[in-house]
Amino acid sequence: MGRPPCCDKANVKRGPWTAEEDAKILAYVASHGIGNWTLVPQKAGLNRCGKSCRLRWTNYLRPDLKHDNFTSLEEECILELHKTIGSRWSLIAKRLPGRTDNDVKNYWNTKLKKKLVNMGIDPVTHKPFAQVFAEYGKISGLPIQNAKNHIHLPNNTTGKNHVCMESKQFPFSNGTPHDKFVHKIMNDQLQENYTKNYTWDSKETLQTHSSLLISTSTSCNPTVHSYSPSFSSVQSQVHTMPSSTSTCNWNEFIFGDPFTSSGAEQKQETFLSNLLQKENPTCGEVTEVEEKQPVEEATCSSAMDSFVDTILANEKQMLMDFPPLLDVYLDY
DNA sequence: AAGCAGATCAACCGCCCACCC
DNA sequence: GGGGTGGGCGGTTGATCTGCT
Numbered sequence: 001m002g003r004p005p006c007c008d009k010a011n012v013k014r015g016p017w018t019a020e021e022d023a024k025i026l027a028y029v030a031s032h033g034i035g036n037w038t039l040v041p042q043k044a045g046l047n048r049c050g051k052s053c054r055l056r057w058t059n060y061l062r063p064d065l066k067h068d069n070f071t072s073l074e075e076e077c078i079l080e081l082h083k084t085i086g087s088r089w090s091l092i093a094k095r096l097p098g099r100t101d102n103d104v105k106n107y108w109n110t111k112l113k114k115k116l117v118n119m120g121i122d123p124v125t126h127k128p129f130a131q132v133f134a135e136y137g138k139i140s141g142l143p144i145q146n147a148k149n150h151i152h153l154p155n156n157t158t159g160k161n162h163v164c165m166e167s168k169q170f171p172f173s174n175g176t177p178h179d180k181f182v183h184k185i186m187n188d189q190l191q192e193n194y195t196k197n198y199t200w201d202s203k204e205t206l207q208t209h210s211s212l213l214i215s216t217s218t219s220c221n222p223t224v225h226s227y228s229p230s231f232s233s234v235q236s237q238v239h240t241m242p243s244s245t246s247t248c249n250w251n252e253f254i255f256g257d258p259f260t261s262s263g264a265e266q267k268q269e270t271f272l273s274n275l276l277q278k279e280n281p282t283c284g285e286v287t288e289v290e291e292k293q294p295v296e297e298a299t300c301s302s303a304m305d306s307f308v309d310t311i312l313a314n315e316k317q318m319l320m321d322f323p324p325l326l327d328v329y330l331d332y
Numbered sequence: 333a334a335g336c337a338g339a340t341c342a343a344c345c346g347c348c349c350a351c352c353c
Numbered sequence: 354g355g356g357g358t359g360g361g362c363g364g365t366t367g368a369t370c371t372g373c374t
Contacts, residue, residue, distance in 0.1 A: 016343075056342090101361095105364085
């Protein structure tokens with residue numbers, strides 16, 4: 001059999017901690033140190049779950065914690081790391097002395113996410129919403145036309161293609177929180193921008209309203225993309241969508257989370273180490289990852305195209321094989 | 333001053349994985 | 354080897370605070 005339960009959850013106190021309880025934990029840790037939290041409530045005379053004690057100590061009572069506001073430097077660090085590794089709060093917090101994963105998570109959810117949204121950047125992908133939208137369309141096998149949503153997206157290689165959304169509703173949401181979030185933002189922005197006669201100047205270039213966009217790398221480069229040192233300077237980069245290929249950048253999607261492949265932990269440490277060694281991202285030393293870049297760049301373009309083509313072909317085939325799905329799929 | 337809405341953040345929930353028995 | 358837990362983690366909740374009308 002396994003270990004006995006850490007506590008009787010029905011009979012332990014929950015909710016806010018009192019000063020007296022805090023004092024008991026502090027006294028216990030001072031005399032016994034940290035370890036075996038299941039024994040802490042019993043030995044410290046607390047009617048709390050051991051897990052709850054550990055959380056209280058980790059997130060609030062630890063003497064090395066900072067309780068003041070996040071600095072701009074910490075803010076930039078969080079942004080950079082979140083862009084690189086996503087919502088791995090504990091990893092991010094380890095790079096910020098005196099901050100806990102809970103602190104970082106709360107700061108992200110209450111402040112930074114909103115800042116990015118206000119700047120027109122998707123806080124999940126860290127890409128401009130317009131770019132996210134373009135990639136969404138590509139992934140979803142647009143063009144899609146039906147009676148309720150009439151969307152014309154570029155489907156040939158020449159000439160201009162005008163986007164027309166009669167319902168002005170961004171149609172692709174599978175119900176996840178992120179999708180709902182993107183869905184809402186897309187609807188808001190579509191409402192605003194498609195009335196301005198969005199155009200694609202061939203499939204190569206997306207000409208769009210400059211205020212929505214910041215310059216971001218769309219190359220097939222799985223290395224770290226650097227954040228500018230401040231929000232103001234990020235905004236100063238606002239120009240137009242880079243005139244690179246408008247095909248979905250699958251490397252960024254796939255390598256956007258660089259730790260999903262094998263050897264994740266080692267790769268992650270190397271990655272973070274490289275990242276944090278770069279004091280000046282734009283002129284830093286060449287990293288091992290960057291040295292590999294030319295090889296990957298040489299191969300990724302065709303791989304990306306074939307990957308996209310495969311997905312589009314599979315989707316088309318599925319709809320051909322199961323016509324009843326067609327109605328469900330397109331009936332937003 | 334009261335009521336309300338939005339923001340904040342401590343605490344909890346539920347899952348995963350390493351480890352214990 | 355397998356059942357079960359502890360510790361760690363990300364996501365979510367809800368009490369409290371703050372600002373606005």
